[in-house]
Amino acid sequence: MTHGLPHAATGEHTYEVGHLTRVEGEGSLHLRVVDGHVVEARLGIFEAPRYFEQLVLGRTPDEVIDIVARICGICPIAYQMSAVHAFEALAGVTIDPQVRALRRLFYCGEWIESHALHVYLLHAPDFLGYPSAVELARDQRTVVEQGLALKRTGNRLVALLGARPIHPISVRVGGFSRVPSAAELAAFRPQLVEALWQAQATVELVAGFEAPDFEREPRLVSLRHPDEYPMNEGRIVSSDGLDIAIDRWRDAFAEDQVGWSNALQARTRAGEVYLLGPSARVTLNADRLHPLAAAALDRLGMAEQIRRNPYWSIAARAVELVHATAEAIDIVDAYHRPTQPKVPWQPRAGTTGWATEAPRGLLFHAYELGADGLLTKAQIVPPTSQNQAAIEADLTAFGPSVLALPHPEATLRLEQLIRSYDPCISCATHYLDLTVEHATQDEGGR
């Protein structure tokens, strides 16, 4: 036990990070400790509200798909996928099996670029003791270059199907506005094979990392499909037995507003916190991983650490990088161009909802369409909104273990914990900043 740090053991103290770094968007951390106990943990989200749920009203489904892509520069496909599947469910559209496969391939591209970004540029510096990927590149250039190469392949795959790497434009109700030829996909295959090697090297890299010893029993939620690793279809399941249809999110969960966040927080209807994302998916769907990804998870031997320790989300992302690259290759190999890129459809009035697996976890959309085929209501529930309360609960549980450390070191550890969830704050406000508050009990009592 470290001595000479009475400031943390007794009295009231606060730990604050005004602007969290290496997270997507603008947020803060505020932790208040009284006599060694965390009495308040807040993930403050101060990024301005973005009003997307209002911007889409009065629009056609295809216009909505173009608009919601703008919610995120890292995961635009996730927003397009949840929207397009919701609209197709309402209109009763059955898509071509090859179009279905292309949508999975599209999502593979997004998972690759998003996970490579987080593993190498945002998260790895914490494990390797660097303040940023730029500092890391000075000493370990090949590591950073490998991450950038993987990310580039993911972005190129998105551009191949969506015309550009960010805010792609090809997703339409019924399919795509354009589908690639088999030759175009075949020409991309060598890049995917190289990406698969890089993904496997990523698993080796993270296997050598050491994470803080912090374990808890989380409630994990993800989609689950009868025979595929979950992306666009399946049922919503949890580690404690929830199993509901993909459009019934609102039966089990609800959003609530808190004063310190411009993002709504979601909890279960019983008020419990839950966690989404790669660790939840790998834990709840290990038996659906691509054989190469399953082998990588086996070699790592870290399934239990991934489930219990949030820092090991980096291992889950590495395993999913293997999955996404390997599945992408399989899809390319089995592809033949569908006769038409999209099937005709007629708008129908009514309410609809759908969830898909964004890189950061389950993304639920609900819409209501009027008789004129225009949107009358929208609810968009991003993964980071849903993870906020679980992150705050974990900060409360993890906080005491770092209070013996000098204040700046403790603050850094808390910030690192937040980064391990890969929060996408812009999505959620569609903001992040850390303060830890210490005061004497006297002050605290006032």
Add this chain to the structure above:
Amino acid sequence: ESCLGPVTRTGCGALCPAFGRGCYGCFGPREQANSESLGAGMAWHGRSAAEIRRAFAGMNVNAPAFRRMVAPVAPAEAER
């Protein structure tokens, strides 16, 4: 399908038409964009007034060349 290509700033390589769909003007209006002429063309091709307004009311709706197609007369003037 409506296409804002003729009145939109170049630079994307005409991605949307190349991908079999109409341009939605995400690069904003080009210089001297003749939005009125394009709007008349859309109407001639059977687009309703509401559809034409929605086409111009995208993420660059506050650019004057697009805005005047959405709200040709300021609300305050309309009341006079």
